Amino acid sequence: MTARIQLPSGARRGEVIEVRILIRHPMETGFRFDGDKPIPRNCINLLRCLYNGTEVFRADLSSGIAANPYIQFTTIAEASGELVFDWIDDEGVQGMERAALLVSG
Secondary structure, eight states, X not given: OOEEEEOOSXXXXXXXEEEEEEEOOOOBXXXXXXXTEEOOOBOEEEEEEXXXXXXXXXXXXXXXSOSSXXXXXXXXXXXXXXXXXXXXXXXOOEEEEEEEEOEEO
């Protein structure tokens, strides 16, 4: 699994910033068939974002989310550092991506 993360190129301390992540994942519901054989359910269950080690976002996902889920949220820019995104799916496969945020002022 891979993900694309979008952050502002820079932010001022205390500013509300928008964070976007798009995760490449099929998000199979378990209701589709390949011929006569059902395709097993495989959805991302949990997505988290840690900002300099502190959890700032958590989402419990389900089969109601489309393939390649796109998630958008806001947080407050406190200090320059790293946002770490991690997730896990029904098959136990874990993914992780990182992005740097530059904060001034």
